[in-house]
Amino acid sequence: MLAERTTRIASSPTMKGLIAAERLRKAGADVVDVSAGEPDFPTPDHVKAAAHAAIDANYTKYTANSGSSEVKQAILARYRADYGVEYDESEVIVCAGGKQALLNAALAVFGPGDEVITHMPGWPTLVEQIKLADATPVIVRTSPEDGFALRAQAFIDAFTARTRAVVINSPANPTGALMTEDEMIRLAEACAPRGIWVVLDLCYEKLIYDPVPHNLPGVLAARMRERTIVTGSASKAYAMTGWRCGWLLATREVVAAANALQSHCTSNVCSITQKAVVAALTGPQQCVTEMLDEYRRRRDVIQALIGRDPRLRCLTPAGAFYLFVDVSALLSPAGLRTSADFCQAMLEATHVVVTAGEAFDAPGFFRISYAASIDRLEEAARRIHAFVADVDAGRYARA
Ligand SMILES: Cc1ncc(COP(=O)(O)O)c(C=O)c1O
Structure with missing residues (x-):
C-alpha cells in the first residue's frame, strides 16, 4: 500500500524511550529520564x-x-x-x-x-x-x-x-x-x-x-x-x-x-x-564553556556511580554527553536476555528511562544521557543499582 522506500526505513528508535517516559509520567510516576539526546540547559539569554x-x-x-x-x-x-x-x-x-x-x-x-x-x-x-x-x-x-x-x-x-x-x-x-x-x-x-x-x-x-x-x-x-x-x-x-x-x-x-x-x-x-x-x-562563547564544564562534572559523577558495580562497564567518554554502559554481564538466557529486555524491565520496575543499545546497533549496552541534573543522575544510579540487586536476587529468572 505504501511506497517501497518506506519499507527500507525504520523509525527513529531513540524516540521509543521518550514515548515510554511520557506514558509513565501521564500515569503519575516519578520518572527519571536519562534518555534525552539534548541539552537540559535553556538557550542562552542573548x-x-x-x-x-x-x-x-x-x-x-x-x-x-x-x-x-x-x-x-x-x-x-x-x-x-x-x-x-x-x-x-x-x-x-x-x-x-x-x-x-x-x-x-x-x-x-x-x-x-x-x-x-x-x-x-x-x-x-x-x-x-x-x-x-x-x-x-x-x-x-x-x-x-x-x-x-x-x-x-x-x-x-x-x-x-x-x-x-x-x-x-x-x-x-x-x-x-x-x-x-x-x-x-x-x-x-x-x-x-x-x-x-x-x-x-x-x-x-x-x-x-x-x-x-x-x-x-x-x-x-x-x-x-x-x-x-x-x-x-x-x-x-x-x-x-x-x-x-x-x-x-x-x-x-x-x-x-x-x-x-x-x-x-x-x-x-x-x-x-x-x-x-x-x-x-x-556572541560570547562563554556559555558553551560553562555548559561543557557542567557536562564534565556530571560525566565524572555518573561514571563513578555506575562504575561501582564492575558488571556495569563503561569507558570515559571523550566527547558528547552520553555514558555508554556495557550490561552484557547481567544478561543471560535464563533471565533478562537482551539489553532491550533489561531496559524495558528496569523502566517498568524503577521508572528510569535509558536508551537500549539496540537503538545504536549495539546489543548488550545501554546509553545514559548526562544532559540531566546531578540530582537526577544520582537518583538514576541509585535506582539502577537497586534494579541490578533485584536481577541478582533472581527476580527476573525465567521459569
Ligand atoms: C550524531 C548526531 N548527528 C546529528 C544530529 C542532528 O541533530 P540536529 O538535527 O538537532 O542538529 C544528532 C542528534 O541527535 C546526532 O546525535
Whole structure:
C-alpha cells in the first residue's frame, strides 16, 4: 500500500524511550529520564533576545533558501576561527538541523549501486539516510576494547570498487569516542586518490572534554577539499535543539545541489532561528564553556556511580554527553536476555528511562544521557543499582 522506500526505513528508535517516559509520567510516576539526546540547559539569554528582536523587527519572511548572508557569514567566521578553513557563501547552506544537512549530503552524493561506509555503535539516522538515498550502508564496527576508536584502517579495509563515501561522526553518539587527526589524515590519504567522499558529522564538535587536537575539517580541507562535506549544528553546542538549525559546508557544486533539493522540501530555515543563530555563533562563547564544564562534572559523577558495580562497564567518554554502559554481564538466557529486555524491565520496575543499545546497533549496552541534573543522575544510579540487586536476587529468572 505504501511506497517501497518506506519499507527500507525504520523509525527513529531513540524516540521509543521518550514515548515510554511520557506514558509513565501521564500515569503519575516519578520518572527519571536519562534518555534525552539534548541539552537540559535553556538557550542562552542573548540568543533568545536576538530572536525576540527579530520578531519585533518583523524579520518573519522567507529568506534566501540557503540562509541569509548574515548567518552564512557567521558560520564561515566560526569555522575560520575554530579550524582555519576558508569557505565562501556559495559553499555553505543553512539547514533545519544537522539532520537535514546530512540528508542533503546523502541525497546530493549517494545513489543506487553506491556503498557508503559508516560506523557502529552509532547514530541510527546515518544508516537510514544512506538507505533513503538508495545506496547500501556498509558498517564498520568499533569496539569497547579499543575505546570505540574510529580507526582509518577499519574503513580502508571496507573499501570496494563501489565505495562512494565514508560518513564519520566525531565526537560520536553514543560512545563519546573521537576520531584523531592522525587517523583522519590516514583516511583522507586513502580516500583522496580513489575519489571517495568523506562526510563529517560534527554535531558534538563543541563538546570535547580535553584539549585534544580535533581539527578534522582542516585535515580534510588540506587533502581532499573537493570530496569533503562537513556538517554542523547549533543544537547541542548552544542548547538550541528546538530551533532547528544546522549547516553544510562543501564545494559550490554540492551546495548548489543541496540548495536545489532543500528548495523543494523545506525551503529556508525559520528566519527567527537564523537571527538567533547569528547571535549564538558571533556572541560570547562563554556559555558553551560553562555548559561543557557542567557536562564534565556530571560525566565524572555518573561514571563513578555506575562504575561501582564492575558488571556495569563503561569507558570515559571523550566527547558528547552520553555514558555508554556495557550490561552484557547481567544478561543471560535464563533471565533478562537482551539489553532491550533489561531496559524495558528496569523502566517498568524503577521508572528510569535509558536508551537500549539496540537503538545504536549495539546489543548488550545501554546509553545514559548526562544532559540531566546531578540530582537526577544520582537518583538514576541509585535506582539502577537497586534494579541490578533485584536481577541478582533472581527476580527476573525465567521459569
Ligand atoms: C550524531 C548526531 N548527528 C546529528 C544530529 C542532528 O541533530 P540536529 O538535527 O538537532 O542538529 C544528532 C542528534 O541527535 C546526532 O546525535
